[in-house]
Amino acid sequence: MRGAMTPVDAPVEREPLLAGQQPSLVPWIVRVGVWVGALTSLASSCLLAIVHFDDIYLVNQVSGAWMGLAMYANDGVLYPPLFNGESFGGTRHMPLQFVLHAGFAQIFGDYLQAGKALSLAVTAGLALALWGVFRQLLAPAWLTIGLVACVLVSQVGQLGSLSIRGHALPVALQVAALALVARRPDRRSVVLAGLLCALALLTKLTAVWGILACLVWLWPSRRALAVTLVAVYGVAFVVGLASIELLSDGRFSENLFGLSASAFEEPLPALAAGALRKLVSLSETSADATWLLAPIAATGVLVALRRRSVSVYHIALVTAVVLTAIVMADIGAGDSHLLDVHVLIAVVVAQAWRDHVREGAPERAAFVAPLVAVTIIVAIGGSYATQMAEKTRDAALVALGRETNRFAVDDLDAHVPPGAVVLSEDATVPVILGQLPVVLDPFMLIRIGRAHPEWVDSLVQRLDRKEFDRVVLFNRPGFALDGSNSFWRELHFGPGVIEAIARNYRPAHVVSGYEIRVRRSG
Numbered sequence: 001m002r003g004a005m006t007p008v009d010a011p012v013e014r015e016p017l018l019a020g021q022q023p024s025l026v027p028w029i030v031r032v033g034v035w036v037g038a039l040t041s042l043a044s045s046c047l048l049a050i051v052h053f054d055d056i057y058l059v060n061q062v063s064g065a066w067m068g069l070a071m072y073a074n075d076g077v078l079y080p081p082l083f084n085g086e087s088f089g090g091t092r093h094m095p096l097q098f099v100l101h102a103g104f105a106q107i108f109g110d111y112l113q114a115g116k117a118l119s120l121a122v123t124a125g126l127a128l129a130l131w132g133v134f135r136q137l138l139a140p141a142w143l144t145i146g147l148v149a150c151v152l153v154s155q156v157g158q159l160g161s162l163s164i165r166g167h168a169l170p171v172a173l174q175v176a177a178l179a180l181v182a183r184r185p186d187r188r189s190v191v192l193a194g195l196l197c198a199l200a201l202l203t204k205l206t207a208v209w210g211i212l213a214c215l216v217w218l219w220p221s222r223r224a225l226a227v228t229l230v231a232v233y234g235v236a237f238v239v240g241l242a243s244i245e246l247l248s249d250g251r252f253s254e255n256l257f258g259l260s261a262s263a264f265e266e267p268l269p270a271l272a273a274g275a276l277r278k279l280v281s282l283s284e285t286s287a288d289a290t291w292l293l294a295p296i297a298a299t300g301v302l303v304a305l306r307r308r309s310v311s312v313y314h315i316a317l318v319t320a321v322v323l324t325a326i327v328m329a330d331i332g333a334g335d336s337h338l339l340d341v342h343v344l345i346a347v348v349v350a351q352a353w354r355d356h357v358r359e360g361a362p363e364r365a366a367f368v369a370p371l372v373a374v375t376i377i378v379a380i381g382g383s384y385a386t387q388m389a390e391k392t393r394d395a396a397l398v399a400l401g402r403e404t405n406r407f408a409v410d411d412l413d414a415h416v417p418p419g420a421v422v423l424s425e426d427a428t429v430p431v432i433l434g435q436l437p438v439v440l441d442p443f444m445l446i447r448i449g450r451a452h453p454e455w456v457d458s459l460v461q462r463l464d465r466k467e468f469d470r471v472v473l474f475n476r477p478g479f480a481l482d483g484s485n486s487f488w489r490e491l492h493f494g495p496g497v498i499e500a501i502a503r504n505y506r507p508a509h510v511v512s513g514y515e516i517r518v519r520r521s522g
Contacts, residue, residue: 025357025369031142034373037380038149044384044392045152049162051395053116055408056428056512060474061492062336063164064427065091065441067111070101071431078244079251080440082448083455087436090444091255095244096203097166111431112409115164123152123161126172130346133179133313137350146376147346150290153383156339167339170200174210174316175343181214181229182312190218190225194232202240205256206327209340213316290342292379296372297345300352313351317344331490332443411511412472420469423501425492429472429514438468442492449494456496463500471505471517 048057069091072080078099080089097118104114127148134144151157160168177193177200197211211233218226244252301317304310320340327333349372356368409432416422422430427437439445439459449456462468479485481502488498505517 026373030373033377034142034146038145041149041153041384044388047395051398058163061426066098066164067431068427068437068440069098073102079248079255088439090448094202122168126168129172129175134350137354139350150379151346159336160339165336167336170204170207171340171343173200177210178312190229191232194229195236198233198236209319212319213312216315217312290345293345293349297348300348313347317348320344415509415516416470422470423468424472446494460496460500463504466504466519471501473515475510475513475515
């Protein structure tokens, strides 16, 4: 491989094909279709962001854990202990995202709005990073806006921009690092890329495809720069890690390293099979726009390998796919972890445009250009119709005052007395009520209980004594509250806790998707 890889911005000896006639490769009506579809979907995303800025749209227990960590941080506790005698911590999240969330909460005075504002800011940063990459790859304006829309209109794109998650920030940081190295691989760019990749890792534990791609791409012909990259990355990460450990009084390692592998609970063959099934299931059910672009991206990677012209973006996509497959073996991993792959598919499609349209053979350009354009139209249209059309209509009715907000948080206050002690499956609820959560993450409670069953027993005893004024669960009609259900046994609370809730608390109200339970008499 040494000396065989060509940097993405390296000059090509032959003249760009059809430079003056290139727009004719894609008929104007098709380009207009891309613009209309992209702008419509982006406008819908903006409407959803505005209407649902102060409600719990797309917010669940995952978002609640981020809000709880931010609330703890503002309370002077960086990483809560696993158990302090009353409340349970337990998280595998790296700190940068929730520390920023805590800072935003100081500005907004509300953890829900602060989290959504942070998500929107990060999404804007990701879109800016993608715009820079697409300009670098000489993508025309219609292709740039179309690919950005494909990412943002997808289900994982909406979770990254309209909910409260920690996946978009590390993706944006790593994409920016790739762009720096690809644009001008010199010492300054490599140092900045190393710092960005270290920040990505301090945001998400599995955010390593950026540094790996840069290293693999630089190593054959620029080993000195590769060594500089690794050195900067290593020093920045170690300094960050040590600072977090000191500021948290050792609770960082207690939380993270004690729980990081806790959900890999089966033998390796079973984990691999489960990861594959999950990936196939998510790709079938999500109807995300970028999946239709995946064959074009995969073909681009294979052709680049055959021609020995692999770019840093090709390497990043392959690395991200492998890492995502490993992550999916975790029983707690969901579709939001697919954002990395979605973004890199869009980037590699832009790379294919450069390789096969601007600089390729005429017959190949005449085939690839319309194919990419039509696929983007179909992808955006299909994803919009299946995921955003109805949501946009409902949001428009709310904005026009013709429908009440179905995700209002004020309704919770009406059924939870002031000062009430609340146990919730979703930390969002106590945080909205101004309380630190009793259970930060019900998924982690099960893992903590396996190492310290006596801690969870103390929570069961509190439930049996009916110490909580309200218990708030997700509203799942027909979902049995008993320990035999695999959901409670493997994912949330655990059988002991949920059985104690069932025998001591009865359902009283359903509000904004939550079931509010009160003490049973007697």
